[in-house]
Amino acid sequence: MKENPKKEQFRDTMEEGELVKDGFLGEDERPVDEIIAADQALLAGAGFTAERIGAAMRTLTRQGMAGMGEEVDAGEYLVKAEEYMGLIGCPFKDNHRAAKRNTTATRKSTGRAMMWTDLGIHLIQKHGFFQGKGSPYRLEPLELAAFLGLEAE
């Protein structure tokens, strides 16, 4: 992940009602860089990186896309990728446009399910941003890493 110490400048775009109804920050009042740094520290301490997590999420989403809205069997997981019309831009204004797609993955062995968007994958993989506390789409980094079955490095 490339470091960018000025992500706070994008805070306005992340507020509720800007790009998405609920925004990306929830009730989190910490500067965006601080949110990212805190999550990154957690991950580093446990031997994970946001890039690896994002890549694993993307792999599951791609498997789910084959089902065109229907749940597909993806080995350890059941995955459903639901699509809507249109695209959404990245709040960090990096020119990335994500499909409006929601992926729900259910781990067969535990029954635990997690949901993310294509934009959420990009935010994690490229910006290390798991979203603010209280954001409906925030995923706790270590829980996500465990859910994805990643090995610590």
Next chain:
Amino acid sequence: MDFSIILRTVGSLALISGVLSVIISVAEKVLNNYGTCELDINEGQKKLSVQGGSSLLSTLAGEKIFIPSACGGKATCGLCKVQVLEGAGPLLPTEEPYISEQERADHVRLSCQIKVKGNMRLMIPEELFNIREFNCTLESITDMTYDIKRLRMKLPAGETINFKAGQFMQFYTKPYGKVKEEVFRAYSISSKASEHDYLELLIRLVPGGICTTYVHTALKEGDQVRLSGPYGDFYLRGDCEELIMIAGGSGLAPIRSLVYDVIEKGLPHKMRFFFGANTVRDLYYMEEFAQIEQEYPQFKFIPCVARPEPEDNWTGDTGFVTVALQNQVDTGEGKEAYLCGSPGMLDACIKILKEKGFTDQTIFYDKF
């Protein structure tokens, strides 16, 4: 420490920060004040004096010149292209993904991204001057499925609209809940092009979507709604014998309008409409299309359900719409394809169509 010193210090700090805020606010007004700017459109055909400081897209909209945009000025759709011969400054990084080398040479810019900061010379296609704004009354809002609503809106008394079946409108929300500003999004018109005093849109709820949540939770019958349009180049070409129409979800909207257009104009084209749904509860307008099929033998309706439940007693095609397409369309010869749906469905269908001989010139779809 003396309490009065603390008070004086706090007071001084408050005073300093107050003065600084005033300076910043004044500086902001001075620096961002671009004054009156002159816009020369189409080599002097139209000249506008506008207040600088806003995006070209919103400045033109303020002058009732509506440039197509599906994303509401967020630089994600790339539709709002305008030729700016002078006054736009260098290409911005946010524009780069949407502007080809040729367009760059032709001075094409994204009007949502460039600010009016001085005089500008623009070229705007004539047809965009026909795009108008309508303040309609929402006559009815109907649940078509659990996540799709139909809005039927009456145009103001005495006003009419002419559009080509398949085109779209921009729908403007009002501030609601924690959404403080108006936003707009593009939705295809589902009503008949022959109906000039009403407009219908089909709007599917997108989780977290600002505009669709507004429609699904805040909008009420009788409300005033603002629209502009018509926009877009998704309309019937008809240089063929048969039209293959493919839609999923709210993508049914422009196809419905197209089907009626062909019928009402008495065009000779055969039509096959493949409508994909995941479950039976995702289907709608079933009776209406069945009725059209009965009355007009040139039209065939093929709803496909990926996962019908036994209790649905589903007797139609089972499986993805791609399967029906693969099995039931033999070749692209003599055919044009019109598609509307989610990007994944479009990609999968276009791949199959191309394998069957359809080309970029015979496949039509909106890219938003």
